[in-house]
Amino acid sequence: MCGIVGFVDKTVLDKKPVIENMMEMIKHRGPNSSGEYINDQMALGFRRLSIIDLKGGTQPIYNEDRSRVIIFNGEIYNYASIRKDLIAAGHIFTTHSDTEVLLHGYEEYGIEGLLKKIRGMFAFLIWDDNNKTLYGARDFFGIKPMYYYKDGDTFMVGSEIKAFLKHPNFKKELNKKALKPYLTFQYSGLDETFFKNVYRIPEGHYFTYHDGDLNIKKYWDMEFKANSLSLNETIDAIDKSIQESVEAHRISDVPVGSLLSSGVDSSYITSLLRPEHTYSIGFDDKKYHEGTAAKELADKLGLDNTSDVVTAQEAFDNFPLIQYHLDEPDGNPSCVPLYFLTKLASKDVTVILSGEGADELFAGYADYGFHSKSHVIRAFSDGLRHLPKGVKTKLAHGLKKMPNFHGRLQLYTATAPAEEFFIGQAKIFAESESDKLLQPAYQNSEPVHDVVMDKYKRVRSYKDDVKKMQYLDLHQFMAGDILLKADKLSMANSMELRVPFLDKEVAKVAAGIPTKYLLNSKDSKYAMREAANRHLPNEWASRPKLGFPVPVAAWLRTEKFYKEVRNLFAQDWAKEFFDQDAILKLIDDNYAGKIDGRRKVWVIYTFLVWYKVFFIDDTIPQFIPDPAKNTQPVVATVAAD
Template sequence: MCGIAGIFHIETAKPVDPERVKRMTNAIAHRGPDGSGVWTAPGVGLGHRRLSIIDLEGGAQPMHSDDGALTLTFNGEIYNFRELRKELEAAGYSFATQSDSEVILHGWRHWGLDCVSHFHGMFVFAIFDARTKQLFLARDRLGVKPLFYAAIPDGSILFGSELKALTAHPALRREIDLSAVDDYLTFGYVPDHNCIVRGVSKLPAGHYLLLQLGQPLGKPVQYWDLDFSKRTRGSQGELSEELLRLMRQGVTSRMVADVPLGAFLSGGVDSSSVVALMAEASRQPIKTCSIGFDVGALDESEYAETIARRFATDHRSRKVAADDFGLIDKLAHHFDEPFADASALPTYRVCELAREQVTVALSGDGADEALAGYRRHVFHHKEEQLRGLLPQNVRGPLFGALGKFYPKADWAPRPLRAKTTLLSLARTGPEGYTDAVSLTNADQRHRLYSQRMRGALDGYRGETYMENLMARAPAQSGLDQAQYADMKMWLPGDILTKVDRTSMAVGLEAREPLLDHRLLEFAASLPERMRIRGGQGKWLMKKTMEGHLPHDILYRPKMGFVTPIDQWFRGALADEARALSSSRIFAQMDLFDSKMIAKAAEDHIAGRVNNGRLLWQLVMLEKSLAGLFG
């Protein structure tokens, strides 16, 4: 795992100052503490920070082809590089190293643009081809690894693994994109189709971008997508057998490393399944780690201990305080863009713990998105069945009127919030699901914004992109649409961003075996009854793992990392909540109505309304904006 950065003069091949490239890579030095490299030629400069994982001696970058025509800077891992190497050797290519980086170089020469379809892994890379004066940028299918890019006034394109690599370049204009603020307040993260800095783009997952000297900047090209529109057939036994085969394949392919390797273990279904399959494939005890909390209601460490004993892992656990909010400033620095998923705090702590003993850690991320494991999937599936009973022109007015007059009960569990359900049923499926995953709705945001902000947005709604994404999804059902949207927005924008930034902050490589694209393609083809049945999400996965994991691990209620932000803002962080209304950066940018922010803070502190999540969003937004524009 590494960090990359570079400059490409797309108009004319002007000289590139190597110090500027070095400045960009130094900004992301935490991603690669084991080494650095900068290479420049007329019109191009590539930089690299290295975290050594495979071929510790021979994998230094930027890496050149044997004839010097190709130069590569690469972040990630190609898990099938050994198989590809054999194929390329059979085609006449010779190798000087044992690294996956050299496989990418020869793969580009052999397959051209189609090389990305041959690579199984998590990656972003840039290849400069001196023969054609082209720069090829590519990102892995799911977006496990990030890549930002932007055009600057001197006619060059900047790119880097993190936004801070681009902002380290003095010619990048730092202007806020107000639509990204609305996206952030809608979802709690800035989705990949937007960026908080105007003019900066993120290369979408499953896309590449080909830059040609002397030609204008084009648009990214999609080379892979997840298709929910087809259904596979087979008995439960046959489908379970195939799912287990693909899970094993995902796990074993990600256990290749020349450095110590382990796993995160929360005691949930996903991480426990990964550890079970790792233990099955390893002759040595697997190194596992987990974080516990000093508040029993938030602590899952006993379940992790159960799995550790069952598979005789070398397990380490650490208790952290539930009021562990001292990381806020550090997280704001590492995320650059505002990021409001508070589970980033314990995720950072478990990465920190893992890094004490290993350099690579496998996680259970991805199964909920692939196999409909979130409670919101179960609710949406049921709502879609109800929507199918009445046409929209009847359902909308009927349930809309009922929902309008039904009392609000935010305190109740979701199934008992009849007002929420009625209002959701009044909407289309995409509108209802988008509202379910939104943190604040358009009316709430509108009341919070300043008059200038409302005018500047000119009717822009963060929800629109997701609603359209679901409507256009390659899908047969509303559940398919919801999972597709999660794969395209939530997964790269929240889950994978969280793991990438927190793991890279401590120099740890995190790998996600349940995001193997072959497993995801199979999961997307499963009949709905194999994903959700009897109110249970991930139904087939749980049935498949019954012979491997205890019943109480498989079927206990889903928890995950829970952070008590509501209590924080009524206690130790109450003053921070109050200070938001007089924020210098908010006032400077004229984003919000300070009186509305003050009211939101006081109502929460007094216990009249639960605004904890909103206040957390605003705190993280303020810190991000101060770091980028202050």
């Protein structure tokens, strides 16, 4: 696990100080060591967090004649078997690292052939001096980040945008088109980031850069196609694939722990991993503490559990630091507990397993059609899903016009085409609301409809609307929010976070599961929960999804923090983006209890904090402890049965 950065720029004659300054900006991703490769055209820089082959895995790594070089961020879980094949083919290895397997694999199989063989999470760069070409690839789901910047003869690529700030030819400009869709999605929803001319290499894609030309190509995508397995066969297949994935993800030469919440996803992973350490987090508001349920499960499994409490004061004091590490504004409140949770775990372990991806692969979100607690309504809506498309659409349009009644939303989402109502797991501001708040210069952006339709067009042949929604979330919400914050906020604390659900072998199983085994009158993620119940205490896997509950509502109605947020809204420079009277009224009305505007306030607050960090302040935020807090985490040690 590392941080990588590189640039191709003939105009920079002395590349060494430039690449070193860029590497320093991502030192948190790899505090153990660094390395670089420089020639007259380009430079590669690497920061290492040592996990596999602690002594021999230092990068960059070269091939036998040093004509090819690689830097790599991530883990390849099947590298050992590929290494054997490469040795048999005559390749000579100087390390036992997965990095060197990638380099020789590129030589033997080519870039596309290599990508078909590997299993893992990755972002890597290979410079081939024979053809003067830079190759780069990002993993199947986008677990590891990779950004690029291209302007004239300057091309940069790396793990984090902040590294680009130290290149003399980087022009730091705000992408004005990013703000409006952000207000809807709560995260950066466009291909171009909040920094102008900085883009993401999409998940499941690789690029080549040669003689000034950049070419990006897709090599993998999720394809849902229902199989004919029975329910029991499906549960067997899920359990087998996840057990094998967890076993692969435990590979490490350093301690491995597990994040543990009250939900089924992390509980399932923890029950299979059985690590020495598990970690949980909560808040000083007692309604928002998952540590109690997590400790209960840890006790039942005979595992140690360490938990901590995040105070409102340290959440606000360190929110600028959190947004700094994210590179772009992310208004998902779960960023706060995730940062503190990985900070807690980093005291004991370097690698942590987590449950991201289960909801997208196994249909766990309520928005897929699980809006009612009534079994009768759920069963009825299940039946409606099987009606002819034209009949369903007509029925949905009728339901949409009806006065609200219990179960209406459940019935509507079961019958309406996904394209008509679903934009992903977050919808904070409607675009019409955004237009009333934003200054004219920030109203002109790609419509949210066009953003999501780009994904829907890829699955236009799907007859199952739940599968369409899953596909959209995989490429929009998960790639743009869930996985980016998981990577950035764990690496902020120099930790590697691994996600066993997001394994391409698990994905093969998930892609074939009929929706009726995932979402039905009994539960969401039904088949996966049944698989998890084989390893968890009775009915634990049926617990409702909570995510990371965060007391934003209470914070914004606490005078001290309301004033802090309001003061930011009242800054003169905020007028550049927003109708200041309108956003001040929003926060005042929320504080007075006239509206529940917590998420809208939080999303605006997040953007302003982020903008202040990157475009106004001239210092990197530092961690600020809460002096009034008891700093000792609670460690519960249980003797195994």
